[in-house]
Amino acid sequence: MRGSPILNPAESNPKAMPRIPGLSDATEPHFHAPWQARLFALTLSLQQGGLFDWPDWTGRLATHLRMAVQLPSDASGAEHAAHYYTAWMRTLEQFLEEAGTAEHGRIEEMAESWKRAARATPHGQPILHENGLAAPSKR
Numbered sequence: 063m064r065g066s067p068i069l070n071p072a073e074s075n076p077k078a079m080p081r082i083p084g085l086s087d088a089t090e091p092h093f094h095a096p097w098q099a100r101l102f103a104l105t106l107s108l109q110q111g112g113l114f115d116w117p118d119w120t121g122r123l124a125t126h127l128r129m130a131v132q133l134p135s136d137a138s139g140a141e142h143a144a145h146y147y148t149a150w151m152r153t154l155e156q157f158l159e160e161a162g163t164a165e166h167g168r169i170e171e172m173a174e175s176w177k178r179a180a181r182a183t184p185h186g187q188p189i190l191h192e193n194g195l196a197a198p199s200k201r
Contacts, residue, residue, distance in 0.1 A: 094140040
């Protein structure tokens with residue numbers, strides 16, 4: 063039907079969506095940084111491709127959240143979101159390693175490359191992965 067919403071009713075009502083633990087209220091965003099939204103989208107794509115099923119995902123995410131260092135009660139919503147999506151990332155890395163899609167060493171290597179790229183990028187500019195490809199020389 064022309065003009066119909068593309069979201070289902072739960073998606074169009076942010077208060078009906080599940081919240082990240084520690085966020086202050088339903089008006090606070092689910093994603094406090096672009097990497098969190100990208101990680102979420104990547105995870106959805108991999109699940110739809112059959113890498114894992116949601117019951118297994120939620121169990122493992124819960125385990126990673128329990129294993130993570132707990133935040134202080136006065137932590138900001140952005141800190142809670144970063145904490146939550148870091149556990150989310152660890153969960154996805156575990157599935158990728160088990161599927162043989164990404165080896166642990168390769169994941170660590172890519173993470174270090176992105177960190178170098180972030181340090182090499184001027185503030186306010188998009189981070190370009192190629193800026194972190196060459197390991198810094200040791201002198």
